[in-house]
Amino acid sequence: MIRIPHIIAHRGASIEAPENTIAAFRIAQVRGVNWIECDVTLSADEQCVLIHDDTLDRTTNGTGPVHHQDLASLRALDAGAWFSDIYKGERIPTLSETLDTLAALDMGVNLEIKPSGCDAMVLARRVAAEIGNRRDVPILLSSFDADVVAVMAELCPSLDCGWLVEEIPGDWKSRYETLKAAALHVDQKQLTAEKCAEITGEKVPLICYTVNDPDRARLLRSWGVRAIITDNPALMTTAIPPIR
Numbered sequence: 001m002i003r004i005p006h007i008i009a010h011r012g013a014s015i016e017a018p019e020n021t022i023a024a025f026r027i028a029q030v031r032g033v034n035w036i037e038c039d040v041t042l043s044a045d046e047q048c049v050l051i052h053d054d055t056l057d058r059t060t061n062g063t064g065p066v067h068h069q070d071l072a073s074l075r076a077l078d079a080g081a082w083f084s085d086i087y088k089g090e091r092i093p094t095l096s097e098t099l100d101t102l103a104a105l106d107m108g109v110n111l112e113i114k115p116s117g118c119d120a121m122v123l124a125r126r127v128a129a130e131i132g133n134r135r136d137v138p139i140l141l142s143s144f145d146a147d148v149v150a151v152m153a154e155l156c157p158s159l160d161c162g163w164l165v166e167e168i169p170g171d172w173k174s175r176y177e178t179l180k181a182a183a184l185h186v187d188q189k190q191l192t193a194e195k196c197a198e199i200t201g202e203k204v205p206l207i208c209y210t211v212n213d214p215d216r217a218r219l220l221r222s223w224g225v226r227a228i229i230t231d232n233p234a235l236m237t238t239a240i241p242p243i244r
């Protein structure tokens, strides 16, 4: 499994900057975290763009489904003003712009492949085409979509892809092996000491989201969680020492 740090900034430093923007990624690094998590989906013209929701309404000045608008329309939107006037003018980043920025900053990325209403297999292929030959950014892929996890092992065999789950299925181990996943990414609310021991006992790298409480992060760390994904990298870097 690729080497990852113990803290990853969720959608960038999303507690203090608009999520999934270049500004949020830059601030994560200023706060001492060199890896970010971000969400990638498709525009109507099948370009890879970063946004979390299915629709534009919450995090931009646009409305309606993301995948109904082409790249030019999406790029014309403001993706920062909803958060604060300071970030007015931030745009929805493209995947290639993001990777170029991260490469220049010497940062890594947990790239969550999020179909959000678009065709999952087209998205998987478009992501693979964009990242396939890049060696300048450390990348850990992940997806809630099990079909995407399975196909990424074929499309990008040199990259690791984690399987994201909200609840841990009873048959998680056999499904994990079938998918050829490289890590299990779990909602931290599902984790107990026993569950962590079961997962790490199988030598499966365990990553959890979204942890903003330092006490909870320390506990998860003591249970063997390899990395926590947090909205608040500034707080976590000061509170949580690196995992051995």
Ligand code: G3P
Pocket: 010, 037, 039, 052, 112, 142, 164, 185, 209, 229
């Ligand atoms: O990748 C971890 C986390 O981002 C998964 O949930 O909904 O925040 O994308 P969500």
Ligand code: MG
Pocket: 037, 038, 039, 112
């Ligand atoms: Mg995500």
